[in-house]
Amino acid sequence: MTFLKERGDLGVEPVLRELHVPSSTYYRWRRAESEPCERRRRDAELTEQIKEIHAESGGIYGSPRVHAVLRRDGVHVGRKRVERLMREADLAGISPRRTGFTRRDPKATPAPDLVQRDFTAPAPNRLWVTDLTMIPTCEGPLWLSAIRDAFSRRVVAWETSARADADLVLSTLEYALASREVEPGQLVHHADHGCQYTSIKLTTRLVRAGVQASMGSVGDSYDNALAENLWMLIKTECIRGRVFATRAEANLALFEYLDGFYNSRRIQKRLGYLSPIEFEEKHYAEQATAEPTNLKPRQPALTS
Secondary structure: OHHHHHOOOOOHHHHHHHHOOOHHHHHHHHHHHHOOOHHHHHHHHHHHHHHHHHHHOOOOOOHHHHHHHHHHOOOOOOHHHHHHHHHHOOOOOOOOOOOOOOOEOOOOOOOOOOOOOOOOOOOOOOEEEEEEEEEOOOOOOEEEEEEEEOOOOOEEEEEEEOOOOHHHHHHHHHHHHHHOOOOOOOOEEEEOOEOOOOOHHHHHHHHHHOOEEEEOOOOOHHHHHHHHHHHHHHHHHHHOOOOOOOHHHHHHHHHHHHHHHHHHHOOEHHHOOEOHHHHHHHHHHHHHHOOOOOOOOOOOOOOO
């Protein structure tokens, strides 16, 4: 109908007759342009909400997580509709890439594998996975050490340093032990065969804390897959496409991502579209309201 906007002084009806277009079709089109239907208005409203959610995630969320956030906010909308509106608005999430390496100390005696690729836990502080990764900066490499709780996927502690040594992983462990309620004999600390994790400093501290050391097999990222997955998320959602002039700049970006977004706000499908902190809070709330199970034993029947 664009040609009708250029009709000049001819008037509408002669042009419609010449083009064999029914006048009802033209006026229906005009009404639709000036008064959008309810569905189009609703699409416009949803698109603005979707753009806001996508922007708040730092451009990370794809349609499944955007849809989950909308549902959490009480917005009833179908998954396919969210996909369509994101496609029309040229919005998309981002996907991780796999990277990583380990330097093993051939003289060290590794701990047994207590996990066997089963990265599930019945409660917080029963299984922690840990690893090291390197983040490039213009000042040189920044090494990141992190510990992740298998129950809630929460990053319970992280530290950075210019050196990938045993002191870095030990300080991460100290922070985790200080910030979490760990029962001696209940927690497994799972790592790879990196020389930092077989060091006397770390293994001695684990024994003193009553934490069981565990290690996967050599050269198999699947044996520490939950830790590797964290690196993929960080490098995809926080690091990719950024150039850090200094280590301090990279450290600030990690703080904003891990403490400001990942633990508190980044929802995960395996957690029922809750964030790690929300998932733990839900667990503790359910524990607090659980019915007591202290049932008295049955008394034997009296006989005359």
